[in-house]
Every structure is written in structure tokens, then in C-alpha cells.
Amino acid sequence: MTGETDLRKLMSGMRPQLNADRYVFTTVKDGVPTGVTPVVTVAEDEGLTLVVRREEADAAGLAYDYVAGWITLRIHSALEAVGLTAVVARELADAGLSCNVVAGFYHDHLFVPYEHAHRAVAVLEDLARSSA
DSSP, X not given: OOOBOOHHHHHHTOOEEEOSSXXXXXXXXXXXXTTOOOSEEEEETTEEEEXXXXXXXXXXTOOOSOEXXXXXXXXXXXXXXXXXXXXXXXXXXXXXXXXXXXXXXXXXXXXXXXXXXXXXXXXXXHHHHHHO
16 A cells, blocks of 8 residues: 655646635644534644634634635655655745645645635646646
8 A cells, every 4th residue: 555656656646636615724722622523633732733624613613714725636645755745835835825735644635725726726737737
């Protein structure tokens, strides 16, 4: 189950997919509230960061500032692969788009400003085509 490590193959085969819904980053101190199913959790000294669907955050009364679109790079990237995150982040930065990256076991996941998510996918699709 080893993922791909070749940067050129990763870039040309990444097939960015925009997931449905809007996602928000929030933080809690006393665990995940009932009715909230995070897609990402990060334990920090200040609290537990959750990335959740905006509707769930609203229903649970969770505060947030950043509303994101969630893009999955549909290639099994190895956790030890070098450069994919840097190239993707640089390309999005050059397009004026912020990007928050989370690595899963199989895929890399990007959270970009929701209102620019389709443009971010287009930037990444162009990058994949030019890398082939």
C-alpha cells in the first residue's frame, strides 16, 4: 500500500476533486460536540481544532471565521514524498489563493477560501496538465 513518491507522477496524476459543502475551522476545549463529525482534528495546546461542515458548526453554536472549500488530490501520495505540498502551495499562492494542507494516509487535502474553490481546482488542473 505504499503511495507514489515521484514528484512528476504526483503532479500529473493528482486529479483535484472539490468536495461538496462548505467547511470551517473551529476550536473546542471539551471534546467534539454531539452532532459534529469532524473531517480533520488537530490537538493543540490551546484546544482541539476541528474542521467541520459549516452547517454542523452552526447547529452546534461553534464560532469560526474561515469558510473553506475542501479539495482532495486524488492520487495516493506517500507520506514521505517530497515536494508535492510545496509545488501545490506555491501554485495557489501565485494565483493569490490561501491554502491549508492536511495529509491523510492516502491523499493530500487542501482547504481554500470557499468563494475561490472552483478557481483553485482550475489552477491545480492546469498544473497537472502542464506536468504530464
